[in-house]
Amino acid sequence: MTAPAEGGAPAGAGPTDTDWAAAAAAVRGLSADARVLLICHVNPDGDALGSMLGFGLGLRRFGVRQLQATFPGPPGVPEPFRWLPGLDLLVPQDDAYPDPDLVICFDAASESRLGDLVDRLDKAGAALVLDHHASNTRFGGIHLVDPHAAATSVVAEGLLDRLGVPLDAEIATCLYVALSTDTGSFRFEATTPAVHEMAARLLATGIHPGDISRRIFDTRPFGAVRLFGEVLVRARLEPAAAAGRGLVWTYATQEDLARHDQPAYVLEALIDSVRCTAEADVSCVLKQVSPAEWAVSLRSKGAVDVSAVAVALGGGGHRFAAGFTGRGSVDEVVDRIRAELDGALLTG
Numbered sequence: 001m002t003a004p005a006e007g008g009a010p011a012g013a014g015p016t017d018t019d020w021a022a023a024a025a026a027v028r029g030l031s032a033d034a035r036v037l038l039i040c041h042v043n044p045d046g047d048a049l050g051s052m053l054g055f056g057l058g059l060r061r062f063g064v065r066q067l068q069a070t071f072p073g074p075p076g077v078p079e080p081f082r083w084l085p086g087l088d089l090l091v092p093q094d095d096a097y098p099d100p101d102l103v104i105c106f107d108a109a110s111e112s113r114l115g116d117l118v119d120r121l122d123k124a125g126a127a128l129v130l131d132h133h134a135s136n137t138r139f140g141g142i143h144l145v146d147p148h149a150a151a152t153s154v155v156a157e158g159l160l161d162r163l164g165v166p167l168d169a170e171i172a173t174c175l176y177v178a179l180s181t182d183t184g185s186f187r188f189e190a191t192t193p194a195v196h197e198m199a200a201r202l203l204a205t206g207i208h209p210g211d212i213s214r215r216i217f218d219t220r221p222f223g224a225v226r227l228f229g230e231v232l233v234r235a236r237l238e239p240a241a242a243a244g245r246g247l248v249w250t251y252a253t254q255e256d257l258a259r260h261d262q263p264a265y266v267l268e269a270l271i272d273s274v275r276c277t278a279e280a281d282v283s284c285v286l287k288q289v290s291p292a293e294w295a296v297s298l299r300s301k302g303a304v305d306v307s308a309v310a311v312a313l314g315g316g317g318h319r320f321a322a323g324f325t326g327r328g329s330v331d332e333v334v335d336r337i338r339a340e341l342d343g344a345l346l347t348g
């Protein structure tokens with residue numbers, strides 16, 4: 001089950017005119033010396049970084065002078081994103097304003113995704129949340145949460161537009177990275193006409209989609225290629241799982257990473273090589289974070305609501321792409337997933 005929305009808006013509804021007006025007013029009302037802190041979710045992906053940095057560059061154009069962007073955990077940006085415009089906005093979490101006038105969160109469905117930075121929410125003058133997870137817990141004060149948006153960058157573009165900030169190539173590059181990441185390069189169901197219309201606006205600034213896609217999707221060190229090979233060899237197919245819809249899963253340990261001298265983020269692309277399995281609706285990758293802790297990625301082709309599985313196990317996400325932190329051995333974590341799958345079936 002996804003978390004019910006609190007407050008007046010029905011679950012699944014996007015931002016109201018009042019929400020948009022409140023968000024725009026929070027930015028327009030900033031004084032000239034106001035400090036603004038942007039935060040995206042832990043282990044940032046293309047949407048988290050792209051929507052945050054794209055919006056940050058827009059805020060800079062808007063005239064915000066004291067502006068920082070950050071995310072919880074180690075400050076390193078994954079190599080595929082290390083060329084993004086706006087990286088100069090980033091600071092390590094410990095250097096982030098302790099009590100900003102405005103904090104803006106990107107692509108985080110719950111406070112737990114903000115790690116140690118969660119204290120900034122209470123200490124900030126106001127907290128604005130831009131997100132597109134149906135499971136968003138409505139933390140923070142002002143919510144621009146649109147479960148129908150393909151990416152948080154769709155919401156970010158909407159707010160920039162309302163603030164009168166025009167797109168330029170740098171902003172557009174960041175928002176395009178976010179949009180193409182969360183739509184799987186415009187392949188997933190969320191790829192609506194509105195998504196292509198937004199992509200057209202971004203491309204019209206003169207950005208280069210071929211270069212961008214190659215850098216973020218089609219480039220990986222040789223060590224990672226070999227690592228993927230080993231991890232894929234140990235994949236298991238369980239045709240009877242999920243009431244016969246099938247489950248395919250594998251795992252990667254810290255030892256695997258060390259053996260191939262690879263950083264943890266290379267594993268983010270692994271789920272894409274697993275989820276193509278024809279015989280399984282549900283796919284799963286366990287990525288070891290510490291000896292008994294796993295970052296778990298879940299995907300479905302449409303028969304199972306994997307966000308229900310993830311929420312039941314303490315995480316969140318979208319219907320067909322979700323995740324959680326699993327504790328214990330690989331077998332224990334996979335047992336728990338198996339047990340939740342039957343109850344998460346969407347079709348008979």
Ligand code: AMP
Nearest residue numbers: 297298315316317318321322323324325
């Ligand atoms: P990933 O498998 O990491 O690409 O994540 C897929 C989706 O699940 C994203 O929308 C994430 O925001 C969400 N997600 C992943 N891990 C967690 C977690 N530990 N808690 C809540 N949501 C998560």
Ligand code: MN
Nearest residue numbers: 045047048107
């Ligand atoms: Mn994300």
Ligand code: MN
Nearest residue numbers: 047107152182
């Ligand atoms: Mn997203």
